Structures are given as C-alpha cells and as structure tokens.
Amino acid sequence: xxxxxxELKRQGKPVISLSAGEPDFGTPAPIAEAGIRAIREGFTxxxxxxxxxxxxxxxxxxxxxxxxxxxxxDEILCSNGAKQSxxxxxxVLCAEGDEVLIPAPxxxxxxxxxxxxxxxxxxxxxGVNTNYRLTADALEAAITDRTxxxxxxxPSNPTGSVYTKGELEALAAVLRRYPGIYIVSDEIYEHVIxxxxxxxxxxxxxxxxxxxxxxxxxxxxxxxxxxLGYMAAPREIVKAAAKLQGQFTSAPSSxxxxxxxxxxxxxxxxxxxMVEAFHARRDYAHxxxxxxxxxHCPKPEGAFYLFPQVSYYYGRRAPSGRTIxxxxxxxxxxxxxxxxxxxxxxxxxxxxxxxxxxxxxxxxIRVALNRVxxxxxxxx
Numbered sequence: 190x191x192x193x194x195x196e197l198k199r200q201g202k203p204v205i206s207l208s209a210g211e212p213d214f215g216t217p218a219p220i221a222e223a224g225i226r227a228i229r230e231g232f233t234x235x236x237x238x239x240x241x242x243x244x245x246x247x248x249x250x251x252x253x254x255x256x257x258x259x260x261x262x263d264e265i266l267c268s269n270g271a272k273q274s275x276x277x278x279x280x281v282l283c284a285e286g287d288e289v290l291i292p293a294p295x296x297x298x299x300x301x302x303x304x305x306x307x308x309x310x311x312x313x314x315x316g317v318n319t320n321y322r323l324t325a326d327a328l329e330a331a332i333t334d335r336t337x338x339x340x341x342x343x344p345s346n347p348t349g350s351v352y353t354k355g356e357l358e359a360l361a362a363v364l365r366r367y368p369g370i371y372i373v374s375d376e377i378y379e380h381v382i383x384x385x386x387x388x389x390x391x392x393x394x395x396x397x398x399x400x401x402x403x404x405x406x407x408x409x410x411x412x413x414x415x416x417l418g419y420m421a422a423p424r425e426i427v428k429a430a431a432k433l434q435g436q437f438t439s440a441p442s443s444x445x446x447x448x449x450x451x452x453x454x455x456x457x458x459x460x461x462x463m464v465e466a467f468h469a470r471r472d473y474a475h476x477x478x479x480x481x482x483x484x485h486c487p488k489p490e491g492a493f494y495l496f497p498q499v500s501y502y503y504g505r506r507a508p509s510g511r512t513i514x515x516x517x518x519x520x521x522x523x524x525x526x527x528x529x530x531x532x533x534x535x536x537x538x539x540x541x542x543x544x545x546x547x548x549x550x551x552x553x554i555r556v557a558l559n560r561v562x563x564x565x566x567x568x569x
C-alpha cells in the first residue's frame with residue numbers, strides 16, 4: 190500500500206494518506222531546544238546502556254505522578270522506541286513452546302515479535318460487540334498450560350479503544366488465578382485520550398510485579414523520529430532485557446535522552462492542545478464514517494485511529510470492473526481510483542475492517558472522506 194501510494198504521488202496523483210501512525214504536529218519547542226542544546230554542548234557520546242540516570246529518575250517520577258506506580262531507576266530500561274521495548278520484553282519472557290495471547294485487532298508487529306522469540310501468537314478476537322476490547326470470559330477461554338504472556342494495548346492501535354478500570358480489574362481477576370502469566374502493557378498513546386481516563390493494569394493490586402509497562406515519547410510528545418521509549422518492569426526482567434539491548438543497539442541517542450528529560454519536565458499545555466485537535470478530528474471523522482452506508486465503527490476513546498467494519502462491500506464491483514473481495518481490495522481500489530491511502534484490516538488481525546488515521550489536517554480528512562464516500566457509493 191505504501192509503495193503504491195508513493196508511486197502514484199510520483200505520477201502526480203493527488204493522493205491523501207490517512208494511513209500514517211504519527212502525529213502531524215511538530216515536537217514542542219522546549220523538547221526540541223533541549224536536543225539542540227545537547228548537540229551544542231557536545232553531549233554526543235554513549236550513555237549507560239540502560240539510559241541516563243537522570244532520565245530514568247524522571248521516568249520514575251512520572252510513573253508515580255501519573256500512574257500511581259512506585260519504581261526505582263534499576264526497574265527502568267530506556268530504549269530506541271517503545272517498539273523495541275515490547276520486542277525485548279517478549280524475547281526475555283518467552284521461549285519456544287510458549288503461547289502469547291494478543292487481542293485482535295492488534296498492532297501489526299506483535300505476532301512477528303512473538304514468532305521472533307520462538308513462541309506462538311494466539312489471537313483472541315475482540316470484536317465490535319465489545320468495542321474491540323478483550324473480555325474476562327474470552328481471556329479465560331484462551332488460557333492454556335502453555336500461556337506465558339498477554340499483550341494489551343490501551344489506548345489501542347489500531348482501534349482507539351481504551352480499557353476502563355472495571356474492565357482491567359475483570360482481566361486482572363482472571364490473571365490472578367494464573368500466577369505464571371506475565372503482561373506486557375503497551376501504553377504509548379497514554380495521553381492521547383478523550384472521554385476515558387488512562388488506567389495502567391500495573392496499578393491494580395498484585396499486577397505490577399508481573400507486568401512490563403511500555404511507554405515512550407513518540408505519540409504523546411510528537412517525537413516519532415527521536416526514537417526514545419522505555420519499559421518499567423521487575424528488575425530481573427529489566428536486567429535481562431538490558432543484556433539484549435547491550436548486544437542489539439546499546440543505549441538510545443544521548444541527544445534524544447536529553448530531550449526526553451525536557452519532555453517529562455515541561456508543562457502539558459502543548460500536549461493538551463494537540464489532543465484537543467485530535468478530539469475534534471475524531472468527532473468529525475467518526476460521524477462521517479458511521480454515516481456511510483454499510484460502515485460500522487465503534488467510537489474510539491483514544492489514539493488517532495478509526496477502525497470501521499466494511500465487509501458490507503465485499504463481493505461488489507466498481508464501475509471500472511474491479512471486484513472487491515476483501516479489505517485489501519477495497520483499500521487498493523480507494524487508493525488507485527479515488528486517491529486515498531488507508532490500511533487493510535487483515536494486517537491487524539481483522540479482515541473485515543480497515544484503519545483510518547486522523548493524524549492529518551482537518552482539510553485533508555474532509556477531502557479524503559469525501560473521496561471515500563464517493564468511492565463506496567458507486568460500488569454495486
């Protein structure tokens with residue numbers, strides 16, 4: 190999809206992409222200035238493999254302040270992005286023969302990270318009837334004697350769903366009956382949240398000692414290219430993951446770490462302004478998509494994605510003669526004939542959906558959705 194979109198743009202086609210998983214805002218000035226200052230001061234050498242002590246201390250303070258988690262710096266590992274933290278946690282906790290539960294729709298990299306560790310991904314459907322959230326009953330039914338790990342993502346990529354405290358407590362009640370199962374909680378969209386309140390599962394009784402909380406700076410601070418993330422976990426997990434990191438990449442960029450300290454120390458006003466813009470775009474895009482014939486999309490409570498169900502259009506034909514068999518066909522049709530780039534749902538474990546990002550300007554969203562609606566209307 191990405192390659193085809195770029196090819197069409199090179200041909201001069203007016204492609205609008207609603208596929209990007211990153212904010213369209215610039216990094217806030219205090220963060221950028223801290224990075225520039227680090228360069229000018231010559232702070233360009235390796236740091237400790239686990240990250241600068243000052244950054245890990247700032248992360249501990251953030252976790253206490255925002256999440257009610259008490260951590261020490263030796264329970265924090267800074268990495269080259271939250272993605273790396275998830276991958277290292279999976280590799281440390283899993284081995285051949287283990288099973289890892291991932292609610293679907295899921296972020297595209299989770300199954301591949303699990304396979305890389307030699308384990309087996311077990312997909313647990315979490316459909317529109319539960320607003321794409323895993324239920325306690327579904328979790329219980331999926332657990333076997335080989336289950337080693339559960340991966341949760343809230344707010345979710347690709348659906349924007351946010352687990353409530355009650356829903357997490359129900360999941361925790363199941364997990365307490367299986368003390369050998371760990372949790373990786375991907376919370377990279379923590380501050381991009383609307384009506385709900387973010388609740389880390391590690392903050393619930395008995396959960397912190399078996400949870401790897403993963404977070405970072407990419408989404409909430411518009412720092413995708415700075416590549417800075419972290420995990421907070423029991424020290425034996427952090428110690429093992431640090432050994433992996435020491436062989437794979439070593440510490441993240443010294444410049445990015447200085448910027449991360451600034452991000453955690455600045456006020457939240459720039460973040461709130463960004464989230465307010467996402468909120469308005471969410472409301473507009475959700476109303477438009479749900480108003481299209483045959484589309485059904487639960488209202489996302491966080492992140493910046495919609496995940497509508499579009500199987501209503503499978504089996505239909507375009508005026509050009511193209512047949513729409515699945516979400517990939519639908520996405521290529523909308524790209525090639527209506528110049529809007531979206532992401533097929535099969536990539537996220539739900540072949541009946543597709544992902545629409547509203548991390549774009551309101552003007553681009555409006556024009557793109559006009560094109561999508563026109564493209565869907567002519568299918569027969």
